[in-house]
Amino acid sequence: MTGSIVRPYGDTTGDGMVQLSFTLPVPHDKRAEGAALQLARKMGLEPALLVHAKAMGPDFTFFVVYGSVTHLVDLDEVQVIEREYPLLSAKDANTAIRKLLRRKLVVVGACIGTDAHTVGIDAILNIKGFAGEKGLEYYREIKVVNLGAQVLVPDLVARARAEKADAVLVSQVVTQKDAHIHNTTQMSAAFREAYPAGQVPILVVGGPRFEEGSAATLGVDRIFGRGTTPGEVASYLVHEIATRKGRS
Missing domain, CATH: 3.30.30.60 (D-lysine 5,6-aminomutase beta subunit KamE, N-terminal domain)
Structure with a gap:
């Protein structure tokens, strides 16, 4: 052709x-x-x-x-979502966080519902990382709280509030009967109910079955698919924090 x-x-x-x-x-x-x-x-x-x-x-x-x-x-006719922010090195991400927040960026992560597949969330959060990149625990200016698997949504919200989380990262691998969709919409609704308007943490979900353009429908700020690296997530968080501070 x-x-x-x-x-x-x-x-x-x-x-x-x-x-x-x-x-x-x-x-x-x-x-x-x-x-x-x-x-x-x-x-x-x-x-x-x-x-x-x-x-x-x-x-x-x-x-x-x-x-x-x-x-x-x-x-x-193929439509894709292009990355609208630059990829930062760990050093540059740390510098940007320190300049923007003047404190550590707090990230709470978990697999919610009945999902026990922690490989994805661990690849992003744990220091060992993924694809040759260190996880967010490696970043000097990021505090990581990894809650692990099968976390109930109310417990996730409560821990995020207790930690004063800037961002919440949720991994969903189990997709039978659209469990990942139901869990995500339940999670996003719970955060919006628990926080005042404009103060909800950055909500990020990841998993191999999410449609890339469905973030708004699911009530989250960003969706990451298979192959996402810790550096991409860190760069996005810096970008979103800068965007929110600009709006405020």
């Missing part, structure tokens, strides 16, 4: 080949495999090839199908 129009690439350029995996609530047999191919064809894969099928207990089957799609992608 040329210009801004592209197709998926499998074996040769522009052949439209894609691989798709899914589970159907049927026992593994020939009928189940036929159902998987029917679904693939209805999704636009033609011809569709079944490359893997495995029983998931007595009543479910996991499939991988491979096939060519006719759909085209127009790159000119």
Whole structure:
């Protein structure tokens, strides 16, 4: 393909080949495999090839199908959220925090609800960090309070108030039945109820299943997805603090 129009690439350029995996609530047999191919064809894969099928207990089957799609992608219509702030080194972030606040920036982090997956929040907060970057604990001008996993929203709000938190970082990995959406909206509503208008801490959520542009809908200030580094988060917090002080 040329210009801004592209197709998926499998074996040769522009052949439209894609691989798709899914589970159907049927026992593994020939009928189940036929159902998987029917679904693939209805999704636009033609011809569709079944490359893997495995029983998931007595009543479910996991499939991988491979096939060519006719759909085209127009790159000119792709919308992304660009980072609107510069990435700062730890030294520059510390200097900016000291200049803006004249005290340490207080960050409270947690996994809320039933979510026990702390790898993401630990990668941002713990000194060992992620992707070669030290976590926020490494920053001299940041005080980190990591509450860990399965923290109830009222407890998070209470601890944030007790610590006089400037920012609250929440990680949500569990997404069954949109648990991450429900937990986040509950959390943001609780903070707005507990704080006077204009005094709510910076609310940041992260996780692999959040839509990047849904921060306003969820009532938070920022959403970070997979691959986010501690430096990106620290740089954003500095930017948001400076923005808020400018408004005030």
